[in-house]
Amino acid sequence: MIELLQNLGRWLTSGAQWSGPDGIATRLLEHLQYSLLATLVAAFIALPVGLLIGHTGRGAFLAINLSGFGRALPTVGLVTLVFLASGLSMWPVYVSLVALAVPVIVTNTYAGMAAVDPEVRDAARGQGMRRHQVLLQVEIPLALPLIMTGLRLACTQVVATATIAAYVSFGGLGRYVFDGLAQRDLVQVLGGAVLVAILAIALDLALASVQRLLFRHRPRPSRAA
């Protein structure tokens, strides 16, 4: 166990491991690219849908069940299926990562919109705000914490799952996991897993500070009184 950890430490810190076309730096960037692109595409699809469902109150049933469906869908199966349909391309990776992230974002966005106090909405309407003003100036700001929670959760899951890119012969940190598995090289697998976990946590912390930045002008409830 201790020997394994020592070897892991050596693996993670050796300069040779970090450079070159299959070095950690390259793999890390590839992983980041898959993850960010997939999360962004998912957000572009999911945010409008979640906002629409939350704003109109229609399709709540869909929003709630979509998350269950997203969780139940086996990612490995989806990747394999898209791979067999499309051949060797990035499609299997992005389709399955986006499919993983969309339900999480839709459900949380909807939940955030649904949690907006109806009286606040009525008050905004009563002040003469138009529908789009109510949405943009009242509902979205109030729903933002839960919307951000959805984005962070989706991002974490996408980073952890982007490992599958290596399954269909692409790069990313999953390379170490799958190559290590094939070579029975545990240190490599462990190194890949640790790097993925660190990347997921780092991105989550980055999004958390974005969230704090977005709220910096909002008075705290305790001071507002």
Place this chain on the structure above:
Amino acid sequence: MTVDWGWFPDHRDDLTTLTLDHLSTAVPAVLFGLLIAVPLAVVAHRVRPLRGVLLGLSNVLFTIPSIAIFVLLLPITGLTRTTAITGLTIYTLTVLLRNTVEGLDSVPAKAREASMAMGARPLRTLLTVELPLAFPVIMAGVRVSTVMAISLVSVASYIGYGGLGQLFTDGFQRDYPTPVVAGVILSLLLALVADAVLVAIQWLCTPWLRRRA
């Protein structure tokens, strides 16, 4: 890509075996997850300083790629079903722990105090007042983690215990989509049925909630 629907009835026996195999990995994982998560949640609920540590740790576990967990368990438990079940158990912990803590938090302080005032000791209060009242929230976690475990079993196909996930490997290696489609459909159905069963169990176990409605 064409799906050969005639393949389904021809492989009815195989599909049944794989489905049962799938369940016998996913169900123990959730049960073991509960066995570990509930006591931990009670500790996290009672000892405030430990709360952040335990919840944080379980969140970190969630960020490790599932395939890596299975591979890392290999030197300890080998190519066995234990590896598949242990890996999945680790995954269910995050959701189960969080929901059980939230469930215990949601128990009204008055209910707890009333139980203590009637002379019940902490353990009895926990078993007969707090856990029953927290049950709906805990069950919500059980439902989510069961559905997740069922979809994740297929990842264990790399170590040979993937249940319906074996169909993905099979289809991938033979460049033949039909078994993959079968695996995806059956896996989804299994998750749906398991979720419905859990809803029914929850309904049966909480008669007090029905009477109020």
